[in-house]
Amino acid sequence: MTQQLLNTLYVQTPDAYLHLEGDTLKVEVDHQCLRQIPLHHLGALVLFGNAMISPHAMHRCASEGREITFLDQFGRFRCRVEGPVHGNILLRMAQFEAARDEARTREIARRIVAAKIRNSRDVLLRGARDAGSEDARMALHTAADALKAPLEALPDAATVDEIRGHEGNAAARYFGVFGQLITTPTTEFAFTLRTRRPPRDRVNALLSFLYAIVTHDCASAVQGVGLDPQLGFLHTVRSGRPAAALDLTEEFRAGFADRLALTLINRHQLTPGHFTVRAEAGGSVLLNDEGTAQASYPAGGCSHRPAPAPASPPTRASPARRIRPV
Numbered sequence: 001m002t003q004q005l006l007n008t009l010y011v012q013t014p015d016a017y018l019h020l021e022g023d024t025l026k027v028e029v030d031h032q033c034l035r036q037i038p039l040h041h042l043g044a045l046v047l048f049g050n051a052m053i054s055p056h057a058m059h060r061c062a063s064e065g066r067e068i069t070f071l072d073q074f075g076r077f078r079c080r081v082e083g084p085v086h087g088n089i090l091l092r093m094a095q096f097e098a099a100r101d102e103a104r105t106r107e108i109a110r111r112i113v114a115a116k117i118r119n120s121r122d123v124l125l126r127g128a129r130d131a132g133s134e135d136a137r138m139a140l141h142t143a144a145d146a147l148k149a150p151l152e153a154l155p156d157a158a159t160v161d162e163i164r165g166h167e168g169n170a171a172a173r174y175f176g177v178f179g180q181l182i183t184t185p186t187t188e189f190a191f192t193l194r195t196r197r198p199p200r201d202r203v204n205a206l207l208s209f210l211y212a213i214v215t216h217d218c219a220s221a222v223q224g225v226g227l228d229p230q231l232g233f234l235h236t237v238r239s240g241r242p243a244a245a246l247d248l249t250e251e252f253r254a255g256f257a258d259r260l261a262l263t264l265i266n267r268h269q270l271t272p273g274h275f276t277v278r279a280e281a282g283g284s285v286l287l288n289d290e291g292t293a294q295a296s297y298p299a300g301g302c303s304h305r306p307a308p309a310p311a312s313p314p315t316r317a318s319p320a321r322r323i324r325p326v
Contacts, residue, residue, distance in 0.1 A: 008044040008217075009037065011051045012292045018045070019054035042066060044220055048292070049073040067223070069216055073286060076197065076212065077242075080219075088226045095227050095244075099237075109160050109234040112250050113167045117151045119255040120174045127181040127262075136180040143177040160234070167234075167250075174254070179203075183266045198284030202275045205285040206264065209295055210257035211249065218252070219245035270294055 009025075011018065017028050025042065027035045039060070044067045047053065053068065061068055062083035070078040098104045121144045128140035150166035157163045171194075179191035182203070191203040199205040219242045222229045232243025234250065264270045274291030278284045287295060 007037075007042055008046060008220075009042055010046045010048070010296055012048045012289060012296075013051065014049055014289075016047075016051040017054070018047075018052070018057055020057045020060060025057060039064075039066075044069070044216075046071060046216055067220060069219075071212060071216075076208075077215070082223075091226045092228055095231055099231055099233065105233045106157070106160055106163065109163050109247075110154050110157060112234050112247050113163055113170075114151060114154055115251040116167065116253065117147055117154075117170045119251065119253075120170060121147045121151075123181070123254045123258055123262075124174065124177065126259075131180065132183055139177050139180050143173050146173045164234070178258075181262050184268065188272050189265050198278075198286070200285060202270075202272065202285055203261070203265070205275060205287055206261045206270065206291075206295060207257065209287055209292065210261055211253065213296065214252050214257050215242070215245055215249045218242075218248040221245075222248060264295060 011027060013027075013029055013034065015029055016034070019026055019028070020039065021036075023039050024036050025039050026033055027037075042061075045053070045061065046069045048071050058068060058081060060066075062081055065083055068081040070080070072078055098108065124140045124144040124147070128137045128144065131137035131140060147170050150170040153166055154163060157166060175194040178194075179186070182189050182191060189202050191201060193200075194207070195201070195204045196208050199208050219229045222242075222244045227244060229242040229245045230240075231237060232245075232247040235241070235243040235246045237243055270291060274288060274294055275285055276288045278286065
């Protein structure tokens with residue numbers, strides 16, 4: 001049995017308008033066509049900022065199972081449009097039963113946090129091997145050793161709140177030395193503290209953007225296999241919050257998003273010119289159009305300039321291949 005490789009289209013250009021012409025999705029700005037894609041090649045759409053889509057295209061995507069996600073210009077989730085829910089109801093029942101069982105919830109949350117901490121240690125140890133100075137190497141090794149304590153304490157955690165506490169302690173130690181992993185001048189990419197909503201520096205702006213991409217893919221994967229993306233185990237349940245997707249995202253933060261951010265910065269694939277500082281918004285920082293294009297292509301997409309989408313496992317449930325966004 002063969003499976004069709006589906007793509008996710010990321011639309012980042014301000015004032016972009018998507019509409020259908022027959023079976024072709026067209027992306028236009030001021031009536032100028034930037035890109036046209038056969039609709040059957042797409043598995044999902046992600047629209048940033050004020051990008052819009054026609055009602056007809058939205059209805060068609062929803063009826064055929066193509067998810068449309070709306071994010072703001074910072075990459076924060078706004079809403080998701082999807083058609084009728086499909087999947088194995090027995091699988092969802094098992095998910096809900098597990099969530100009602102305190103012991104099973106605690107064990108799943110423990111495994112998620114353990115994987116996150118291990119991946120964080122791997123990033124620090126890898127960075128220590130490539131450190132540019134002895135001081136940086138020692139700081140990274142010390143932080144990696146410090147992460148052993150919350151990791152070893154997880155089996156004895158009696159509640160999910162206690163597990164969250166160990167996760168928070170590990171994250172504080174990890175981000176406390178994250179700046180040592182950056183080899184470019186600190187005047188360009190300084191990092192001292194993890195900030196979000198909004199990010200206060202270029203590194204945080206990049207991390208927030210990449211986390212948003214990973215969360216979107218995790219939400220699509222969770223729903224694609226028939227689970228409820230809003231019912232998680234580590235993250236608390238809240239209306240409209242994709243808790244299960246956020247649970248899954250935790251394991252990919254350090255190993256995928258953080259390492260990709262460091263690669264883009266240290267190889268000078270991203271420069272200060274790819275970011276915008278918004279003085280009117282309290283000094284918040286965000287990637288500009290060129291920056292989001294440069295950052296999203298290694299993660300699976302990029303700008304509207306022609307380029308092949310990166311190959312990855314073919315599945316509709318997890319649309320890992322992406323068309324470069326426009």
